[in-house]
Amino acid sequence: MSISRLRYFVAIAQERSFVRAAARLHVTQSALSQQLRRLEEEIGRPLVVRTPRAVTLTDAGRALLPEARDIVRRYDHLPRVAEDAARRASEVIRLGAVPSALIGLVPALSADFHAEMPEAELVVEEVWTPEQIDRLRAGTLDVGIFRSLYDPDGFDSIDLDPDDYCVCLPESHPLARAATVAWSDLRGEKIVLPRRDIGHAEFDAVVAACHTAGFAPDMLPVTVLGFHFAAWVAAGSGVAILPAYATRQRQAGTVVRALEPRIPTIPLRMAMPRMGSTPAGRALAALATRLSPPRPL
Missing domain, CATH: 3.40.190.10 (Periplasmic binding protein-like II)
Structure with a gap:
């Protein structure tokens, strides 16, 4: 059973005319009739009845039509499926x-x-x-x-x-014993953060939060691309203020605590x-x- 015979049958059923179906498919009426007969032989039942005015479907033809139409539609969609897969692959x-x-x-x-x-x-x-x-x-x-x-x-x-700011502390730091740390508790601490020319928005946000808590931060700006400041903290260089997303990277010898009051990051x-x-x-x-x-x- 070929897709072309199903396509011919669908056209005949939709047009209700061999003449119009043949014109639509750009084939001769004799070729169309021959392919329909072969499909009927494969199915084992007649699918259409010719009358002087139109072509009508038999019970078998009416039952076959939606299935044949769906097969033809899905067959015609196959190039699009392959095209989409190729585009995704590339x-x-x-x-x-x-x-x-x-x-x-x-x-x-x-x-x-x-x-x-x-x-x-x-x-x-x-x-x-x-x-x-x-x-x-x-x-x-x-x-x-x-x-x-x-x-x-x-x-x-x-x-x-969104995420909030947290503080990374040496595990031996007194503040590490608390469940949360107040911003004001960081007064006098050396705060490790990226240089302003690398991340000016983050730098300015941390400085502003410290000023809101009532103190000017004692900063240790470092030239480092990523939020790897926990290594500086573990080495005793100070404490680091990090966005919560950055705290998934942990460093032995350090702990991370939420800062209160909660201040959203940029x-x-x-x-x-x-x-x-x-x-x-x-x-x-x-x-x-x-x-x-x-x-x-």
Whole structure:
């Protein structure tokens, strides 16, 4: 039983005329009649009845029509299925992420993405916010996850689950025995944080929170791309204030505690030039909104 015979039968049933069906299929009436007879032989029953005015379906023809129509429709859809699979297989998503997201969100996002879109490739880079914006505009990044107080102009963006600031302390520090730490308790502590020219929004937010708590922070700015400040804390250089997402990376000899009062970090956003313009882009955006920051221990 060939797909062409089913296609011919569907055309005859829809047109109710051999003349119109033959014209629609660009075949002769004799060829159309011959293929229908062969289909009826394969089925073992007549499918149509010719009358002077029109062609009518037999009971067998009426029963076969919806099945034949569905088979033809699905057959015609096969090239689209193959095309979509080929596009997904060749699709590479270049994702830039700020360090806190790279630690606390992107690993889980990557695992979920590859489970849902195994044909696509996700290439991840650690990039601070200003460079991400520039590279998204230049087209060298497809998706960015960064911290910003404002939606970036020219992009579609979504807000990700917010996180609060935490403090990383040496496990021998007196404050490590408390369940939470007050911002004001950090007065006089050396605070490790990224240099302002690397992450000005994060730097300014921490300084502002300390001033709100009534003190000017004693800062130790370090030149480091990621939120790897726990190593400085373990070495005795001071304490570090981190977004909750960054606390998934732990360092022996340190503990993480929530800060009170709770102060939200700079909002974490996902942006791309056209949100959901590809199957992989839609999947990545949907998965990112389901992830939440960890709770300090």
